[in-house]
Each structure stands twice: as C-alpha cells, then as structure tokens.
Amino acid sequence: MPSIAQEVPIDLGERSYRIVIGGGLIADAESYEGLPHATAALIVSNTTVAPLYAERLRAALCDRYAQIHEVQLPDGEEYKNWEVLQSIFDALLERGCDRKTVLFALGGGVVGDITGFAASSYMRGVPFVQVPTTLLAQVDSSVGGKTGINHRLGKNMVGAFYQPQRVVCDLDVLGTLPAREFSAGLAEVIKYAPIADMEFFDWLERFMDDVMAYEKNALAHVVRRCCEIKATVVGQDERESGLRAILNFGHTFGHAIETGVGYGVWLHGEGVGAGMVMAAELSFRLGFVDEIFVKRLVSLIRRAGLPVHGPILDDKDNAGRYLQLMRGDKKSEAGEIRFVLIESPGKAVVRSAPDRLVREVIDACCS
Template sequence: MSQIDQAVTIELAERSYRILIGDGLLADAASYAGLPRASTALIVSNTTVAPLYADALREALAGRYTQIHELHLPDGEEHKNWQTLQLIFDSLLSNTCDRKTTVFALGGGVVGDMTGFAAASYMRGVPFVQVPTTLLAQVDSSVGGKTAINHPLGKNMIGAFYQPQLVVCDLAVLDTLPAREFSAGLAEVIKYGPISDMAFFDWLERNMDALIAHDRDALAHAVRRSCEIKAWVVGQDEKETGLRAILNFGHTFGHAIEAGMGYGVWLHGEGVGAGMVMAAELSRRLGLVDGEFVARLNLLIQRAGLPTKGPILDAADNAGRYLELMRIDKKSEAGEIRFVVIDGPGKAAVRAAPDSLVREVIDACCA
C-alpha cells in the first residue's frame, strides 16, 4: 500500500496540478484517481526503466483505460533529439491516438522532456503525466512544464512550455538508481539553497550523508522542499520572463560542458555541479558573496559526489570555447551572456559580466 507523504501544488489557475511525493505511489491506482477519463493511454519510457517499472504502471492504470500502449526509447542524453522524438509521434499516430489520449512519461529528465514536448505538439496538445524515476527529474525537470529536445549547438533549445496534469514522485524507485545518477540529482537539490533558502542549504549540510544513504525521511524532505521552491517560482513566472531564470543557477556553465563534451559524456547534474562552483566564483569576483560561501558550496557539491572542476573543452583556448558555447544559451540577449549569480546567500539575480572576468573564472575552475 502506498503512502503519500506530501502533496505540493503548482498554482497556475486552470493549469494547476499536484506533485505527489511518497513511497509506492507508482504502482497504486489511487495515485491517478483525479485524471480525466480517456479510452487510450501511451506509456513512454526507455530501455533501462521500462523493464523495472512499466508493468507496474500499466497494472495501476488498467482500470482507467481500455487500451494502454507502450513505447521504449533508447536511453541517454545523446538520444534527446528529433529522431527519437519522431518515435513518439510514430507511436501516437500508428495507434490512432486521439486528443483525449493521456501520455505518461515514465523515466528521467530525458524521457520527461521529450514526452512533454510530444504531448504539447501532438494534435496541438494532449494530456500528459510525469512519473519521474530519477532524483533529478523528481526535484526539477518533471516540475514546471519545460519540455524540449537538444540541438547539436545547444541544450534544450527546441521545445515548449506545457504543463502536465500530475506529477507522481515515488521515492521507492530511487533505490534502483545508480549512484552516479543519484549524485547528479543532488546537484538540482543543492541549487535551491543558494538561490532561495539558506536554511535548506544548512539542512543539506547536516543531512547530506543521510540523503546519500537513501534515508526515506531525508529524501521526502529534500524532494518536498525542492518542489515547494520550484512551485513558488513557476507560479510567479511560468514562462521564464524574469524570476524563473534563477532556477538555472550553474546551468549556463553546465550546459556548455554538456554540449562541449558531447551529450551524455557528463551527466546534466555533473555539469550543473561544476557550473555552480563557477557561478559562485563569478559571484565572488563580482563582490556579491565572500570566499567562505564559495568554499561551503564547493564542499557540499563535493560531498554529494559531484565534480567541482570543469573539464577542458579546448586545449588551445578553453575559456574561449566555453564563451562560444554559452553565447547560445537561452538567457543570452543579443550575444551577451547572462549569468545566474548569487546576490548574497539565499538570493539570486541574473547579470552580465565582462568576458575578461568570465575567462578568469573558467581558468580558475577548470582542470
């Protein structure tokens, strides 16, 4: 029997929805009780997650849908592209899915992002539900309606804002998550402290060992608080015209790492981990935080099992390569890179910085 420990609501008027957090939720039909009725559902997963959880989800949904189809995508960030997205459209069309068909994203951030984008596009929008199976997806990518695929020149550059009907965060599925993937998810948990809630940052310092040990109470609190912060930000700025950009702390540097190394070489959370160190160091050099803050953040990221040094992307001009990639970032304006910086602990801002200063930061933070 499942237990819903917490329910967080994303407040978006008629597009509002709940995030359920607890043990055993994925396989419990009651988790999906509030969804609109439809004759058909499509479960989109990948070749790693589907053998573990697709049958349980199918059984939980059996009483709600006459037909339940499945699609298993190739696993990995390198497959987050047009070719893989087309497989979802192929499945929807070949199974004659209509505009009431509910699409379920069962997997991590890659599956969730692509499934959401497909749902936003098919027949100009069909209902979809996020069932995230990674920590990163539970605390970040499944919440807030950002959907996208990657382009060789930039991460998440092609997509849409499209909100799910429901997010079901089953903490039990994290037990099958590889340690490296779990650490990658901790990067997205850590970011919420510096940008919004230093009390949460203090809590993470005290409880990092418990999180790594998969302590259920610690996990429930970390997922709930992360979702609460994101819910508040998304409720204020759904389409990232201002405030929501602060959720990208560390991501401008991190996305450059992912694109520069080749998608899938570094996990997204690993890029964000090193990227947060760079963004914090940039904040220090701009006079916004002190060295003690940067050291605390660096140590917490290290304790989470994440890299604190960025990779060398170009032996001849490493900083130049980073700058080239970062100019394609979604926050850039007229070629000017906009960075999420820490404007004092617990408060973030989006600012530009001289290339010369950014070069100094990259040179100091890469190995």
C-alpha cells in the same frame, strides 16, 4: 495499499496540478485519481526503466484506460533529439490515438522532457503525466512545464512550455539509482539552497550523509522542499520572463560543458555541479559573496559526489570555447551571456559579467 504521503500544489490557474510524493506510488491506482478520462494511454519510457516499472504502472492504470500502449526509447541524453521524438509520434499515429489520449512519462529527465514536448505537439496538445524515476527529475525537470529536445548546437533549444496534469514522485525508486545518477540529481537539489533558502543549505550540510545513504525521511524532505521552492517560483513566473531564470543557477556554464564534451559524456547534474562552482566564483569576484560562502558550496557539491572542476574543452583557448558555447545558449540576449549569480546567500540575481572576469573564472575552475 500505499498512500500519498505528501502533496505540493502548483498554482497556475486553470493549468494547476499536484505533485504527489511518497512510497509505492507508481503501482498505486490512487496516484492517478482525477486524471482526464480517455480510451487510451501511452506509456513512454526507456529501455532501462521500462523493464523495472512499466508493468506496475500499467496495472495501476488498467481500470482507467481500456487501451494502454507503450513505447520504449533508447536511454541517454544523446537520444533527446528529433528522430526519437518522431518515434513517439509514430507510436501515437500507428495506434490511432486521438486528442484525448493521455501520455505517461515514466523515466528521468530525458523521458520527461521529450514526452512533454510530444504531448504539447500531438494534435496541438494532449494531456500528459510525469512519473519521474530519478532524483533529478523528481526535484526539478518534471516540475514546471519545460519540455523539449536538444539540437547539436545547443541544449534544450527546441521545445515548449507545457504543463503536466500531475507529477507522481515515488520515493522507492530512488534506492535503485546508480550512485552516479543519484549524485547528478543532487546538483539540482543543492542549487535551490543558495538561490532561495539558506536554512535548506544548513540542513543539507547537516544531513548530506543521510541523503547519500538513501535514508527515506531525508529523501522525502529533499524532494518536498525542492518542489515547494520550484512551485513558488513557477507560480510567479511560468514562462521564465524574470524570476524563474534563477532556477538556472550553474546551468549556463553547465550547458556549455554538456554541449562541449558531447551529450551523454557528462551527466546534466555533473555539468551543473561544476557550473555552480564557476557561478559562485564569479559571484565572489564581482564582490557579491565572500570566500567562506564559496568554500561551503564547493564542499557541499564535493560531498554529493559531484565534480567541482570543469573540463578542458579546447587546449588552445578553453575559456574562448566556453564563451562561444554560452553565447549560443537560449538564455543569452543579443549575444550577451546572462549568468545566475548569488547576490547574497539565499538570493540570486541574473546579470551579465565582463568577458575578462569570466575568462579568469573558467581558467581557475577548469582542469
């Protein structure tokens, strides 16, 4: 029987939970030991992931829940919206699910975000479990309790902080990811290094080829180290009142890209990849880091198969369009854009920057 190889605790008092990391965990009943008892469970997945893994999860849960329901969502960032959220509520209500029903989010970041939001809202809160099947979700979006949906005017603008009961990271699923999806996940891996751990940065530079080859030990180290960093940050700042904002390195520019080109055209990690380049360049122009650091980061992002240039969002005033979208981001304050910048390698700071300088960066980094 597969065994849980590693665990990372998220320490949030009564809302604490464990991240379990290893091979073969989706189909292993041990992965779900200690979860809340209930009559029913609802597996929320999508049309891509469900045919691959839903039956394995169902088999692992069958001795724990008398009824196991399932709902399949359409696959894609463009479906992280109100209408698809309602389909989860429809499934719960049509099956007579009560407030003890446990939701299982089986999929990537979209499935995890929307399932968590549904769990936070249904009957004012029911338990849910994250079973992330993409690298991006395993190292970032499944951990920390951010849930939500997109609005046509901004990404993740409607949601709630709501912690899962457990996160089950099965490393075996990563080997089946398409190359583009895997690279998108590496953006969320890379971001942790310049904001918190330059030793991890050095490790990524040394072993990126192993990671790109899906080498199991390298992947285990990546997932564990990213979860450890995020656990430390979330444990200190669950609701992003201060420190947790550093986890958005590259995301202010990245969200503008995703919204500007239309959800699903660029993957989230692709936007973050180009966004990190812009944020690093802005850090350099403010005098925080040197050009060598920026070149190292750009090289690492490129080696991960990610874009290092942002798209043109407006032929007449591209920088103006970026600024407009970033001012609508939920991280802006009183119309002032807040950027996560690298104050020094391994240390991040959240601050504003002059529009003139931001325009220069956008003009230099977009093509």
